[in-house]
Amino acid sequence: MDTTQLLKGVLDLAVLAVLDRGDGYGYDIVRRLRESGIEEVGDASVYGTLRRLFKAGALNSYVVASDEGPHRKYYGLNDTGRATLADSARTWTAFARTVDDLLDDAKGSHP
């Protein structure tokens, strides 16, 4: 099964979850997603998602000046973002449980 299709559905959730742990900028978010195990996420997908979430009002953004390099634009969750994260997480958990139950039935493995 190609995980890219799955990823499309939950990338918003994954990005919100990463930001919940701490604010970050584009490249940093990509790296953290990869380190958490989602290796196949594309940079452009993450950047596009960040900007879409920002446009939808789920994120704050601010610029941090840097000594060694260019200024970086950081994103962070705001109240709307946190609410969206909670909501999406509930939806995901319920969905995953449903699919798990389906699989158990399909496996037909009954003790």
Add this chain to the structure above:
Amino acid sequence: MSAMDEEIEAYAAAVRAALADVPEPDRETLLADLEQHLTEVAAESDPTPTRAAAPAAAPALAPDPGSAGRSLPPGERLVVRLGSPEAYAAELRAAYGVEAPGRGRRSMADLRALVLSPAGRSAVAGRARDLVGEFQPTWWLIRGYLLVIALWRLEHRTWATMPGSLLDVFVLVAVIAGSVALGLRTRRRGGFGGSPFRAVLAIGNVALAGLLLALPSVAGVDLLNLVSPASATPDAVAAVPADRNAETGVPSLANIFPYSRDGKPLSGVLLYDESGKPITLSPEDHGLEVDQPCDGPPPIANAFPLRLRDVTEAGPETEEETGRPECAPITPSPAPRPSRTPGG
């Protein structure tokens, strides 16, 4: 510029080009910090191709996720890591939620939707407003000038495009300065407030624009042909009394009465100009004509004082006698001999 910088620049340019059809401000949002991200990616020591890069990798290179520390030629690192610029742009666009461009030409409906969309409309309106703003100061000068031409028309009863007197110059400068000041104030603070003011201003602007368009036909004036009130039209010449005889430049006099130094009137004085030509006057302009004796030689035209009489019923503009057919026409006045110096 290093090879890496060149690659980043080229990649970024290709991404921008692929997103050229995205309307503002979304386009700007998508492309912000692009070069920065590419630089960060390029700085990675181990360019692990992502799943997106695999199909688009350079033909000579097989994607090898596990290889660490292998350095790629600069021209391929970004492509291996991120995919082709077009793929990157498509992925960015898809994640953001902008519609992908259709294959080939956009349909007219798409274009119209693009232009009429709030983003498109504001972009077009913004650019149009900027362009209009560039021409505003020029219009202020032109409308001031037109208003002054209209004022001169009222004052001189003729169309003129250049000041004819010092007062005209003051009026020109004052009105143009006033027009510019009004324009600046209107631009900054909406004028003197209220819709009546704006309505008056709009009507005034339209009227002056109409004057500009109508001027060549109404006034017969070519604005590029600078003229002064005195010689604008033939009417003007007639309106202003002719002070000088157009041909000889001699003041338009009817007669000259020479006197000696001790106050004795002289007669039969012959007068010549600096080139030796006899001075002839224009008594006809004053409703007078030379009294021609019917018998005897006709009077010398430059012998002063002239013997004049009121013009006969035959009409003032005749140069030859019409009322008295038995009299001979005026003979030309005698020319001086070259050796004689006229005057004193």
